[in-house]
Amino acid sequence: MPDLSLEAVRVSFPGLAAPALDIPALHVAAGTRLAVTGPSGAGKTTLINLIVGLTRPDSGRIAWGETDLASLGEGRRDRFRAAHVGLVMQNFHLFAGLSALDNVLLPARFWSLRLDPALKARALALLERVGVRRPRQKVETLSRGEMQRVAVARAVLMRPDVLVADEPTASLDAEAGDAVAGLLCALAREQHATLIVVTHDARLVARMARHLTLVDGRIVADVPVARADGAAEAAQ
Amino acid sequence: MIPLGFILADLRRLWLGALAIVLLIALATALGMAVQLQERALRLGSARAADRFDIVVGAAGSETQLVLSAVFLQAAPLPLMDGSVLKALAEDPRVAYAAPVGFGDSFEGQPIVGTIAAFAREAGGGALSEGQVFDALDEAVVGARVPLALGGVIKPMHGLPGEGGHTHSEIAYRVVGRMAPTGTPWDRAILVPIEAVWRLHGMGDAHAWPRRVEGEAEHAHGLGGDSDHLGSPWPQATPGVPAVIVKARTIADAYRLRAQYRKPPTLAVFPAEVLVRLYGTLGDARLLLGGIALGAQALVIVAVMLVSAVHLAQRRAQIAALRALGAPRRAIFALVWSEVMALVGAGAMLGAGLGFLAARMVATQLTRQSGIVLPVEFAPEDLVFLALLLGVAALAAMVPAVMAYRQPATIGLSA
Numbered sequence: 332m333p334d335l336s337l338e339a340v341r342v343s344f345p346g347l348a349a350p351a352l353d354i355p356a357l358h359v360a361a362g363t364r365l366a367v368t369g370p371s372g373a374g375k376t377t378l379i380n381l382i383v384g385l386t387r388p389d390s391g392r393i394a395w396g397e398t399d400l401a402s403l404g405e406g407r408r409d410r411f412r413a414a415h416v417g418l419v420m421q422n423f424h425l426f427a428g429l430s431a432l433d434n435v436l437l438p439a440r441f442w443s444l445r446l447d448p449a450l451k452a453r454a455l456a457l458l459e460r461v462g463v464r465r466p467r468q469k470v471e472t473l474s475r476g477e478m479q480r481v482a483v484a485r486a487v488l489m490r491p492d493v494l495v496a497d498e499p500t501a502s503l504d505a506e507a508g509d510a511v512a513g514l515l516c517a518l519a520r521e522q523h524a525t526l527i528v529v530t531h532d533a534r535l536v537a538r539m540a541r542h543l544t545l546v547d548g549r550i551v552a553d554v555p556v557a558r559a560d561g562a563a564e565a566a567q
Numbered sequence: 568m569i570p571l572g573f574i575l576a577d578l579r580r581l582w583l584g585a586l587a588i589v590l591l592i593a594l595a596t597a598l599g600m601a602v603q604l605q606e607r608a609l610r611l612g613s614a615r616a617a618d619r620f621d622i623v624v625g626a627a628g629s630e631t632q633l634v635l636s637a638v639f640l641q642a643a644p645l646p647l648m649d650g651s652v653l654k655a656l657a658e659d660p661r662v663a664y665a666a667p668v669g670f671g672d673s674f675e676g677q678p679i680v681g682t683i684a685a686f687a688r689e690a691g692g693g694a695l696s697e698g699q700v701f702d703a704l705d706e707a708v709v710g711a712r713v714p715l716a717l718g719g720v721i722k723p724m725h726g727l728p729g730e731g732g733h734t735h736s737e738i739a740y741r742v743v744g745r746m747a748p749t750g751t752p753w754d755r756a757i758l759v760p761i762e763a764v765w766r767l768h769g770m771g772d773a774h775a776w777p778r779r780v781e782g783e784a785e786h787a788h789g790l791g792g793d794s795d796h797l798g799s800p801w802p803q804a805t806p807g808v809p810a811v812i813v814k815a816r817t818i819a820d821a822y823r824l825r826a827q828y829r830k831p832p833t834l835a836v837f838p839a840e841v842l843v844r845l846y847g848t849l850g851d852a853r854l855l856l857g858g859i860a861l862g863a864q865a866l867v868i869v870a871v872m873l874v875s876a877v878h879l880a881q882r883r884a885q886i887a888a889l890r891a892l893g894a895p896r897r898a899i900f901a902l903v904w905s906e907v908m909a910l911v912g913a914g915a916m917l918g919a920g921l922g923f924l925a926a927r928m929v930a931t932q933l934t935r936q937s938g939i940v941l942p943v944e945f946a947p948e949d950l951v952f953l954a955l956l957l958g959v960a961a962l963a964a965m966v967p968a969v970m971a972y973r974q975p976a977t978i979g980l981s982a
Contacts, residue, residue: 385891386899405896413893424888428576440570441894485892 333396333492335359335382335525339390342377342548352377352388352548360539361492363458364516364526366556369545375529378545379495382527383416384408395492413442417486419515421498423478425470425485430475432466435485447561451489458482461514476507480514487508487518493525494518496512500532512538574905584878588871589914595867596918596956597925601861603952604926606853608941610846613639613929616751617838619689621821624652625810627831634841637668637727637810638679640752650805652833656797656813657837661820663691665799667808669764671913672723677713677758679723679740681764683798686812690746690753696818698744702797704763707740711748712938718742720759721757723767738767750940760797843915864956866913867965875967883974890976900972907964908957915956919949941948 335358342352344452352374359365367375380386381393384400385408393400395415400408425434435454441444458466461480463473470481479499486494496515500508512535517525528535537556544552578585601859617638626648635641653830656665666686671680682690684700687708690970699715701708709715720739740759748754813835815821821837886899921942930941 376685383891386975408598408917409893409895411892412891416893418891420888420891421941424885424892425575426576426885428580429572433570433572435574438893440573441889441898489893555579 333398334361335493336392336394337382338394339382340388340393342374342381342386342388347447351518351549352381353392354378354550357543357550357553359525359527362523362532363541364401364539365528366520366539366542367527367529367545368531368536368542369551372462372547373545373547375545377548379497379527382493383418383495385411389474405480413438414489415493417489418459419479419482419486419494419499421495421501423475423482423502425478425481427469427471428466429470431470431473433479434470434481435466435488438485441486454484454488454559458489458517459520460484462510474507476503477512479503479507479511481520483511483514487522490522491524493519493527494522496526496528496530498530500530500535505534508532509534568972574902577902577906578909581843581878584874585669585910588874588910589917591867591870591912592864592911593917593921595860595864596915597921598863599769599857599952599956600919600922600949601925601929602853602856602860603949604943604945605941606832606849606856607946608926608930609849609933612750612939612941613842613845614839615942616749617842618934619749619751620812620838621812621815622813622825622828622835623838624648624656624813624828624833624835626835630834630836630841631845633810633834634658634836636670636837637812638752638838639939640670640680642673642678645809647809647832648811650801650807651856652828653811654801654803654805656811656828657801658683658822659824661824663814666812667761667762667879668810668812669808671764671768673727674721674723674757675725677710677755677757679707679721679759679764681761682758683761685798687758688815690749690758691757693746695799696747698742699730700744701758701760701836704766704797705740705742706759708744708746708758710746710754710758710938712754712969713745713757715742715757715973717745723855726910738763739943750934750938752938755938762797765806797973833895864959865937871907872966873904875964876970878921879903879967879970879974882971885970886974887976898914899974900968904961904964904972907967908961911960911964912957915953915960916969919953 337357339356340352340354340550343348343350351359361451365398367378369375381388381400384403387401391401399450400411403411429437432454435458436446436451439450455466458481461484463477463481464482470478473481494515499515503511511559512532515526515528516538526539539556542552542554543550543555571771609964614927617634620638623633623637625637626646628646632643633645636645637645652679653665653667656662660664664683664685666682666689669681670678684702687700690696695708695709695773698708715721719742721742722734740757740763746753746758815824825835825837888897889902890896923945926943930943934940
């Protein structure tokens, strides 16, 4: 289970003078629960796109252990992401017309034609674990809270080393959001995965161990969560 | 790679657009298919219709018109040929039979053809399906599709089918026999003794019209000697005929006869050779129609590509999400390509069926009008056509697939 380290990472967008992201150094130890907050446009999404290998920085190193994502081609980064990263997004991105179970199994199906029966059993167990009672139900008929829980099950199916969640509770009510936040932390701990959460949700931040604050593409605060409440309030 | 269930769910979700694309492709395919099937049916049908006609001899003029009129009974005036030709042919030892065909009258849109009794049997495939051949001037044998029963009465109308004209009041034919169906224009013909046609038009000996009134005892003998005699041997002063259909005894005889009568003032043709030339023309028309159909298909394929490109823009978020979830780029390519191909494939299959139905409907209509049975059937070249269409579509589907493949994937696009 590798650590994440960023070195001299810069990302600029055409037409913008200031870099969208400028991180001289960042180290996240394996198994850390990290919250990333900041106003919109601060570079949070840019940061996650980089650490899951969806985009590459203009310069710098983004290393998971010995693997430098900044130096890998698109195909290698796809393979890395499929093997090591579980992703939960604000809008769930479940696929209508498929059952909850088929949605959970979808990422596995991209890589092999024949599905390992053990994987299917694991998907069913995970759905039960996240509290989705009817795995064969079409996903569009579920409640929003259930949908995000299906997405969480999908993210951990392939035993990722890192779980990345982009505003996982932002489109849920407080109760459903709490349930999803609890599941993310519990599953990350059970799978021994690093958990990186981009969020505005103070209650979700409170469940994390470390709190990173980005403003204008720079890290302005990086504190343990025990003292993060005050920092979060200061930022607002 | 991309699970089938995902593609199906996707197409189900977008069913309205998918249906529109399938129908568009189906219609374009049907157009091309129908042209191809119809042309082949026309070729097969006309070749079969000309099968029984060895040599057609007529007055010098257009070979094509001679065949169209004598074999396909197309209504058009032919120049008359001197009656001595008929007499000479009938008495030629190389000839099995020489049947005159004389036109000029019709009955309710069906051509009345003057000929000899032997040909009435021959034109119907060698046997009658009911009744007997004509044996008197006022008897007629009808084709299989003529809506008259035995004993029915035919009052000839002067003029070819479709032309206006006066009704001949001098004679009414009585149906005495019906030919077996042949799938040729002769199924719609009414065959009567050529002598009756001659007389009706005042040709040959201007005898009084023989009366055959029931109960009139004198009818058999009271009509003036040999005027009741039908068919060969022909008299010295045989009236002119537009065409003679000749059956030779051997193939060598057929070639010799054709050579002998090719010189003016007569014309002798094998219907097949004329048909081959006609198919050449038909082929040109088919090429044109086929070109139009192909153009329609090309337009449809371009339209499909355009629609997929626009549609793809709306699916950027879905595709980005799939990539974020770990789908490799080739899976995205496969997804878009398979969806386009599924629609094109379904459209092509549906189009082949629709084209077949359309060709069948046109063929049925043509059969009703001309009597020529047109066999609409699939042939290996139709598969080649479909394979070509799918091949082009497979290439064209790469365009949106490559666009999807190259689309940068990032999360956060979705909001």
